[in-house]
Amino acid sequence: MTHVLSRRPARSLATALAAALVAALAAAPASAVPDDAAPSAAPERLYVDPFSTTLEAAASLEGDARADAQLLGSFPSATWFTGGTPDEVRAEVAGVVGRAAADDALPTLVAYNVPFRDCAQYSAGGATSTTEYVAWVDAFAAGIGDEHAIVVLEPDGLGIIPWYTTVNGEQEWCQPAEADPATAAAERFAQLQHAVDALGALPNVRVYLDGTHSGWLGVGDISDRLLRAGVERADGFFLNASNYVETERLLRYGTWISDCLHLSVNSWWEPQWCASQYHPADPDDVSTWTLTDAAYEQAFADTGVVRHPAEQAHFVVDTSRNGRGPWTAPAGAYPDPEVWCNPPDRGLGARPTLETGTALVDAFLWIKVPGESDGRCFRGTGGPLDPARGIEDPPAGAWFPEQAAELLDLAVPGVQRPTCHIDYTVHGTWPGGYVAQVWLRSTGTAPLDGWSLRWALADGEAVADAWGAVVTEEGAAVTAQHLAWNATVRPGGAVTFGFVGTRGAGAPTLPQLVTLDGRPCTVGG
Structure with a gap:
C-alpha cells in the first residue's frame, strides 16, 4: 500500500x-x-x-x-x-x-x-x-x-x-x-x-x-x-x-x-x-x-x-x-x-x-x-x-x-462535442471472416490535415488485410492512418477505407468508440 x-x-x-x-x-x-x-x-x-x-x-x-x-x-x-x-x-x-x-x-x-x-x-x-x-x-x-x-x-x-x-x-x-x-x-x-x-x-x-x-x-x-x-x-x-x-x-x-x-x-x-x-x-x-x-x-x-x-x-x-x-x-x-x-x-x-x-x-x-x-x-x-x-x-x-x-x-466545465463522424459497415461475412468498410466524415469547420483512427476489436478478431489506409494492430487496438492521397478531409467531406477481418464464432463487432487523433467521433446512426 x-x-x-x-x-x-x-x-x-x-x-x-x-x-x-x-x-x-x-x-x-x-x-x-x-x-x-x-x-x-x-x-x-x-x-x-x-x-x-x-x-x-x-x-x-x-x-x-x-x-x-x-x-x-x-x-x-x-x-x-x-x-x-x-x-x-x-x-x-x-x-x-x-x-x-x-x-x-x-x-x-x-x-x-x-x-x-x-x-x-x-x-x-x-x-x-x-x-x-x-x-x-x-x-x-x-x-x-x-x-x-x-x-x-x-x-x-x-x-x-x-x-x-x-x-x-x-x-x-x-x-x-x-x-x-x-x-x-x-x-x-x-x-x-x-x-x-x-x-x-x-x-x-x-x-x-x-x-x-x-x-x-x-x-x-x-x-x-x-x-x-x-x-x-x-x-x-x-x-x-x-x-x-x-x-x-x-x-x-x-x-x-x-x-x-x-x-x-x-x-x-x-x-x-x-x-x-x-x-x-x-x-x-x-x-x-x-x-x-x-x-x-x-x-x-x-x-x-x-x-x-x-x-x-x-x-x-x-x-x-x-x-x-x-x-x-x-x-x-x-x-x-x-x-x-x-x-x-x-x-x-x-x-x-x-x-x-x-x-x-x-x-x-x-x-x-x-x-x-x-x-x-x-x-x-x-x-x-x-x-x-x-x-x-x-x-x-x-x-x-x-x-x-x-x-x-450542463457539464461544468463544458464538454466539447465531436467534430468527426464514422460510418462502419460490414458488407459480408463467412465462417471465420468478414469484410468491412469505414467512412470518416469531417463535421467541424476546419479541414483534417492527416488523420489517425483508433478502435478496439473484440476477442477473437483481427485484421487480415486493408486498403485505403495503413492499418496496424497492437493487442486489441486497431489504428488506421491516412495515405498520401487521402490525408486531407475538407469540412463536410469524407474519406473511406476498408479491411478484411477474421473472427471467432460470433458476429463481427461494430465499435461504439472510435477516436480521431485521440478525440472521440460519433459512430453510426
Missing part, C-alpha cells in the same frame, strides 16, 4: 469480534499473485473501456441518445462488479485489467457485493453470507493478479451498516430482519477488513474504502468507521460515490477525515472529538468552515502530531455528476424529495484524472457511471412516475437517456 498510518487505535468489542470473524473465516487471503511479485510503475492515465456498459447502451440507441452515450463512453469510468460466482468474477475482472494493461492504462474497478448492500433498497443484493463474500473477494483479487488497478471497495459499505450503533451511541435506521442485530455490524467490518487485506496484498492495487460525503456523515463518525474497517492497511477512502456534492466541499471534508485519522492513530486523540462540517462549522455556510480548519490546527498543536501528507490516508473523489452541485427540490413539492435519486438538471463535474494538484487527493474519478439511473424515484408519491421529471425512471443501473443528455449539456 502507498500510504500507511503508523499505529492502530484501541479496538472496541465490535471491532475485536470483526477481527475474530476474519481470522476464523479466512486465515489468509487466497493466493492471487506469485509470492515474489513486486510493485511496478503504474500507468499515468486512466483506462477507457471500449466494451463498457455505457458503450453497450449506445449500441441499442439511435440519434442524439446514441451520440450522447458514445461521448460519455469516451471518458474513463469505473467498471462495477456486483455479483456472480467466484469463477465468473475472476474472469470478468481479469478481462478488464488485461485490456487495460495492454493499453498501458489504469482501470477503476468497483467491488459492490457486500451482504445487505444498500440495506435492501434500490440497489439491493450482494453476497448471502460472510463466507460467500470472502470467496467472492478472493476471486476478485485473483482476477487482478499483478496488474495495476484502482479498487473502490463497496460504495455505501460504511455509510449504511446493518444494525449499527454510531460512535455517538445512536442506533442507525438500517435494521434488516434477516440480519442478526448482535453481530451484523461486526460482520460488515469483518467483510471489509478481509477485502482490504486480500486486495492490499496485491503489489499494484490501490484500495479505497467508503468515506461517504460532506452532506452525510460527520468527520468523527466516518473516521471511526474507517478505522474499524481497516483503513490503516488501505490507501485511503473515496468520497461522493453516486452523489452530487461540489468538489470544493469534498476536498475540505476529505482533508478533515485524513487529519482526524492521523490524529486518532498517532496520539491520545479520539475520532468523536474531531471537528466536522457540522461543528463548529455550519454545513450550509461554507464561509464558516474556516472554524473547523482552525479546530484542526488547535488539535495538532494540542497533541504534538505533525501533518505528513505522504503518510496520511489519501482519498479519491467521484466527480461524475457534481458539476452543478446537489439538487434542491421546490419547498413542499414532494413528501420525500429523494434529492440523491436522479435529480434533474445536473451536470458532469471535473473530468477523470490522476493529476489533481492536491497532495492528499490521488484522483478525480467517475465512480458512478454517468447516464445510468439511480433507480425508480417516486419522491414519496405512489409512482410509477418520477414527479420531478414527469416520466418513469429506469431501474437502478439501466441507461437513462434524458439524464445523460442533461449531464452533457
